[in-house]
Amino acid sequence: xxxxxxFHMAMITFPSSSxxxxxxxxxxLPLNLHSLAPADATTDDDFTTIKYLYRRKSKxxxxxxxxxxxxxxxxxxxxxxxxxxxxxxxxRTLNEFYALMMHTLTTGGNLNCGTDGGxxxxxxxxxLVVSVEDKxxxxxxxxxDGNPDTASSKRSELFGxxxxxxxxxxxxxxxxxxxxxxxxxxxxxxxDNSSVVQQLQAFLKGYPPSREYxxxxxxxxxxxxxxxxxxxxxxxxxxxxxxxxxxxxxxLLDLPAQLNICADAxxxxxxxxxxxxxxxxxxxxxxxPTSNVCLLxxxxxITAQYTATIWFHIHGTKxxxxxxxxxTGWKSxxxxxxxxxxxxxxxxxxxxxxxxxxxxxxxxxxxxxxHQRQKITKDPNSSQCPCCQAPDETFEHILQCTAPxxxxxxxxxxxxxxxxxxxxxxxxxKVLHEALCNWLKDGDKMKHPCxxxxxxxxxxxxxxxxxxxxxxxTIGWKYAMRGYFSTSWVDAEKHFQNGPSxxxxxxxxxxxxxxxxxxFNKSMWTHRNSILxxxxxxxxxxxxxxxxxxxxxxxxxxxxFAVTDHVLFDTPLDVRLQCPLRTKKHWIRLAQRYHPSTxxxxxxxxxxxxxxxxxxxxxxxxxxxxxPKRQPKRTRPKRKTKFLKSSNQFQRRKIQLALGx
Numbered sequence: 001x002x003x004x005x006x007f008h009m010a011m012i013t014f015p016s017s018s019x020x021x022x023x024x025x026x027x028x029l030p031l032n033l034h035s036l037a038p039a040d041a042t043t044d045d046d047f048t049t050i051k052y053l054y055r056r057k058s059k060x061x062x063x064x065x066x067x068x069x070x071x072x073x074x075x076x077x078x079x080x081x082x083x084x085x086x087x088x089x090x091x092r093t094l095n096e097f098y099a100l101m102m103h104t105l106t107t108g109g110n111l112n113c114g115t116d117g118g119x120x121x122x123x124x125x126x127x128l129v130v131s132v133e134d135k136x137x138x139x140x141x142x143x144x145d146g147n148p149d150t151a152s153s154k155r156s157e158l159f160g161x162x163x164x165x166x167x168x169x170x171x172x173x174x175x176x177x178x179x180x181x182x183x184x185x186x187x188x189x190x191x192d193n194s195s196v197v198q199q200l201q202a203f204l205k206g207y208p209p210s211r212e213y214x215x216x217x218x219x220x221x222x223x224x225x226x227x228x229x230x231x232x233x234x235x236x237x238x239x240x241x242x243x244x245x246x247x248x249x250x251x252l253l254d255l256p257a258q259l260n261i262c263a264d265a266x267x268x269x270x271x272x273x274x275x276x277x278x279x280x281x282x283x284x285x286x287x288x289p290t291s292n293v294c295l296l297x298x299x300x301x302i303t304a305q306y307t308a309t310i311w312f313h314i315h316g317t318k319x320x321x322x323x324x325x326x327x328t329g330w331k332s333x334x335x336x337x338x339x340x341x342x343x344x345x346x347x348x349x350x351x352x353x354x355x356x357x358x359x360x361x362x363x364x365x366x367x368x369x370x371h372q373r374q375k376i377t378k379d380p381n382s383s384q385c386p387c388c389q390a391p392d393e394t395f396e397h398i399l400q401c402t403a404p405x406x407x408x409x410x411x412x413x414x415x416x417x418x419x420x421x422x423x424x425x426x427x428x429x430k431v432l433h434e435a436l437c438n439w440l441k442d443g444d445k446m447k448h449p450c451x452x453x454x455x456x457x458x459x460x461x462x463x464x465x466x467x468x469x470x471x472x473x474t475i476g477w478k479y480a481m482r483g484y485f486s487t488s489w490v491d492a493e494k495h496f497q498n499g500p501s502x503x504x505x506x507x508x509x510x511x512x513x514x515x516x517x518x519x520f521n522k523s524m525w526t527h528r529n530s531i532l533x534x535x536x537x538x539x540x541x542x543x544x545x546x547x548x549x550x551x552x553x554x555x556x557x558x559x560x561f562a563v564t565d566h567v568l569f570d571t572p573l574d575v576r577l578q579c580p581l582r583t584k585k586h587w588i589r590l591a592q593r594y595h596p597s598t599x600x601x602x603x604x605x606x607x608x609x610x611x612x613x614x615x616x617x618x619x620x621x622x623x624x625x626x627x628p629k630r631q632p633k634r635t636r637p638k639r640k641t642k643f644l645k646s647s648n649q650f651q652r653r654k655i656q657l658a659l660g661x
Contacts, residue, residue: 025068026088071170078145078222078286082163083170084279085270086140098175100132105176105232108183109133114190114259115164116242117156118267121507122148122346123281125274126160127266129259130167139262140167141270145285148503149345150215150304157193158219160263161200161237164189165226168233187235190256192242192264200237203227215304218291225290326365329476338471340487343506347483347514358525359518362395363482367525369393379589381546386532389546396478398528399521400440409527410440413520420516427454428493429513431465432485436517439477446477464492481521483514547584548577554591565594 072083088097104111110133117126124144130137144151144159168187176182191197203209203224214220227235240256242264250261274280285301287294295302295309302309324330330339351359361367370393374383385393387403399410417433424430434449448469451462468488472480490505497505555573558566568591576587 025072026086026094066174068170068174071173076286076289078288079166081142081145081286082159082166083140084142086138086167089136089139092135092137097137100135100137101171102175104132105171105185106182108185110186110188111168112188112190112255112259113164114240114256114263115157115160116192116260116263116267117144117153117158117160118264118271119144119151119153119156120271121504122151123271124151124153124156124159125267125271125281126156126163127263127268127270128160128164128167129262129266130164131255131259134255136262138167139266141266143270143274143279143281145282146303147285147300148283150302150309152216152304154193154195155216155219155304156267157191157196158216158223160267161189161191161196162219162223162226165223165230169226169229172230172232182232184234185232187233189235189237190240190260191237192240192260194239197237197239204235204237213306215306218285218288218294218303221291222288327476327479329474335474338486338488339475340485340490340506340510343485343490343510344483344514346506347511347518350511350515351518355518355522358522362518362521362525365395367395369395369398371395379585381550381588384546387528396443396481399481399524400443401528405531406524406527410524413523414440417516417520426493426496426509427457427461428465428468428489428496429509430454431469432489432513435469435472435477436480439481444477458496458498461492461495464488464495468492481517483517485510485514544581544584547581547588550588551576551584554588561594568594 072080075083088094092100103109112131112133113129115126115128117124124146125141126144127139127141129139140163142159142163144156146155191200199220200223204227209220238256240260242260244253244257245261250258253261283300285303287301295306297309297313320336324336330336348356348359358367366372370383370385374380383392384390385397385401385403387401387406390397390401398406401407401410414437417436420429420433431449431451431454435446438446438449451457451465457465468486468491471486471488475484475486490502490510493509494500494502494505500508552573555569555576558569561568568587576584579587
């Protein structure tokens with residue numbers, strides 16, 4: 001006797017606002033079979049109505065030899081993390097999930113899947129969804145373990161695809177018997193990262209991987225291993241544009257776009273709702289047995305950027321020794337450990353290539369300032385400031401120059417920092433900003449900000465701010481302008497916010513401040529270069545005033561030059577002053593080279609002609625009976641002798657011939 005059951009399936013709906021199920025195993029829940037076993041499932045043309053046909057069977061207990069809990073617990077730690085959170089779609093019952101999945105797996109249907117990965121403050125999460133045709137049946141999410149310094153969105157995407165394969169392997173192990181033969185099941189996966197799609201497609205087409213150890217090799221090797229464990233599935237990976245719901249309604253999008261949006265929502269929800277330490281991404285990723293090898297630096301497993309990490313580890317000690325040698329206040333290890341190099345590195349890695357070039361020169365004092373240029377050229381006036389004619393132009397002088405044009409540019413650049421400080425509710429940043437402004441005004445003689453006016457401080461924040469100011473004094477405020485801050489500032493801000501971790505403070509608050517300081521420094525450097533290389537009349541006069549005064553002074557000393565050297569002054573002074581700046585500087589160096597020697601000749605300090613050449617202590621007497629020395633006869637070099645075999649070889653050959661060998 002056959003009976004039929006009819007019900008309608010809704011289309012995919014947007015993910016629910018609250019989803020975070022952990023330590024649950026939905027596949028272990030009891031099925032409500034009512035002595036009915038599914039025999040077949042049919043649908044109409046648009047897959048909106050599914051009809052299940054059942055046949056009567058005798059009642060028997062349904063006991064599976066393998067449960068989802070026992071299956072997951074038996075996996076290695078790295079694979080358990082991929083199945084961290086997963087559940088049947090809320091709009092589906094367990095019976096519906098089993099019916100849809102069994103029909104697809106046993107008849108060779110299609111599974112449309114979507115995976116996505118996210119990265120926020122160097123912590124990655126992933127999400128995945130599985131649908132039978134267009135009906136969502138499974139959704140999951142989880143953390144992406146790895147070193148935060150080498151974290152990337154690509155690694156998060158790979159984790160999402162690996163979690164999908166782990167789910168398929170789990171379903172294949174729990175729902176199907178390994179001895180029976182079933183048709184192939186098509187698995188279509190949509191991913192919004194083109195780099196991941198191209199790499200996976202190359203593997204699926206059978207292209208051999210490159211001999212170079214790739215980035216994220218641990219998760220890639222695990223994906224390739226999972227493919228070998230799923231011979232009944234045929235995989236296809238395609239790219240889909242991300243965040244299409246920004247301009248188009250969710251229900252008007254095609255199925256791949258909807259699946260990608262759902263997976264992205266799951267990854268975002270996990271990053272927001274996962275707060276327990278065991279649920280957060282681990283900085284030390286668990287080892288995948290399929291990766292065979294791994295790289296560890298200081299007991300930290302490295303999953304990407306191998307060459308850069310090794311070079312940094314090798315040269316990090318040398319760089320520290322260089323900085324401690326060139327900066328007198330940093331020789332103590334206590335001071336060095338107090339410099340927040342981690343925050344500086346986070347801000348530096350967020351810059352583009354051109355900004356990194358300028359920032360690296362600025363951090364190490366390699367900008368072409370007057371102080372640096374004096375080490376290269378012999379011009380004694382090359383170290384002067386082009387704005388105020390100060391004798392030694394260092395980078396700190398550029399920030400503190402008192403020339404009217406520089407003061408105007410500095411006030412304009414400081415307004416951006418002041419605006420940022422006013423918008424920020426952070427008391428720590430307000431104190432730090434006031435201290436930096438005091439240094440720009442008074443230099444090393446600056447005074448600390450008065451903390452009494454910050455009456456709304458949390459208990460204990462005042463002591464942390466005083467410690468931060470004191471530690472920054474030891475490091476140096478001129479280095480604070482370059483981005484070298486004390487770690488005490490992060491501690492004070494963490495106490496002020498009362499919640500986020502230290503790494504989160506560095507990723508958000510400190511990175512923003514350091515980049516704002518670098519923008520201020522670059523604006524001052526750009527203004528200085530505009531004065532030095534500008535072609536406008538007012539700035540050109542300001543730049544060339546020092547050079548013109550030197551030329552006039554040398555023309556006034558024309559009488560001190562020798563008559564034969566007056567050729568230097570054949571060009572009139574007015575014409576000389578109209579020459580380009582490079583030509584005038586070259587003439588000054590030439591005139592200064594001639595002036596000291598001619599001055600000696602004018603003042604009578606020149607040696608007399610009779611004593612110009614030094615006299616010999618033992619004069620050589622003339623010898624009449626000297627015999628000329630015989631010159632050797634010039635001969636050609638001997639020819640190289642040809643290579644001859646040694647006598648032992650001849651003897652050995654004779655013996656061999658005699659023996660008949």
